[in-house]
Amino acid sequence: MGEVNLQGEDDLLTADIWRTVLKKLPVDALARAACVCRLWHSIAGDPVFLSTRFKEAWKLANIVGRPLSSSFWRDANLSRFAISHTVERWDTVAGLAVKYKVHVIDIKRLNNMISDHGIHSRKRLLIPISHAQMVEGRTGYIEVDPFAKREVVVLYLGDEEELKHRKVDAKIAERFQKTVIDSLKKSLHLDNASVHYYLLMADGDIKKAFSQYNEDLRWERARCETGFSFRSS
Numbered sequence: 001m002g003e004v005n006l007q008g009e010d011d012l013l014t015a016d017i018w019r020t021v022l023k024k025l026p027v028d029a030l031a032r033a034a035c036v037c038r039l040w041h042s043i044a045g046d047p048v049f050l051s052t053r054f055k056e057a058w059k060l061a062n063i064v065g066r067p068l069s070s071s072f073w074r075d076a077n078l079s080r081f082a083i084s085h086t087v088e089r090w091d092t093v094a095g096l097a098v099k100y101k102v103h104v105i106d107i108k109r110l111n112n113m114i115s116d117h118g119i120h121s122r123k124r125l126l127i128p129i130s131h132a133q134m135v136e137g138r139t140g141y142i143e144v145d146p147f148a149k150r151e152v153v154v155l156y157l158g159d160e161e162e163l164k165h166r167k168v169d170a171k172i173a174e175r176f177q178k179t180v181i182d183s184l185k186k187s188l189h190l191d192n193a194s195v196h197y198y199l200l201m202a203d204g205d206i207k208k209a210f211s212q213y214n215e216d217l218r219w220e221r222a223r224c225e226t227g228f229s230f231r232s233s
Helices: 014-022 029-035 038-045 046-059 070-077 093-100 104-110 118-122 157-187 192-201 207-227
Strands: 062-064 081-086 124-128 139-145 150-155
Touching: 014 029, 014 038, 029 038, 029 070, 029 157, 038 046, 046 062, 046 070, 070 157, 070 207, 093 118, 093 124
Parallel strands: 062 139, 081 150
Antiparallel strands: 081 124, 139 150
């Protein structure tokens, strides 16, 4: 793969300019653009760039998650999108086809179903999307469905959308909390229980937790210097 030398052209063709140019290309053309030179490859193959272009192309409000392969962004068409439907005991495949205005065979194909009776062995079904307008303005979640055995951009509608938002927010908060706890454990050389104690005392404020720990440490050292051990008192 050739390398473009920009130094002899008064730096007119910088990475930022090429990024602006490549934004004008259709998403499915980025794979070919990535083969032109190393600079184009670094831009057209960048996960953030691809995610942004994908979101813009489909007019999504947001896209959550990363696909297993970057080719997902370039190869995605409407068949890559699906609506999440939580299966209720009264649901039938035919009924869902009428409700969402799609064909029965398309629901079965998307969900890797042979028989209509398989619906009640699942917690949810993926519903194919027939019009691109249904995607616009929504948040898409990249997921690998274990039953459908495929990676899709899942849309959650109504109450399910709110529930999905809460789950994602909770997961982010959980990861952040774990990061904070791990950081405090390394910085303060404390175990999990002690870190949780100081965070609880500080109402979750990291700076206050540090201050409280340092204050306790100074107090213990002062006690030791006067001949009284904190632990033996």
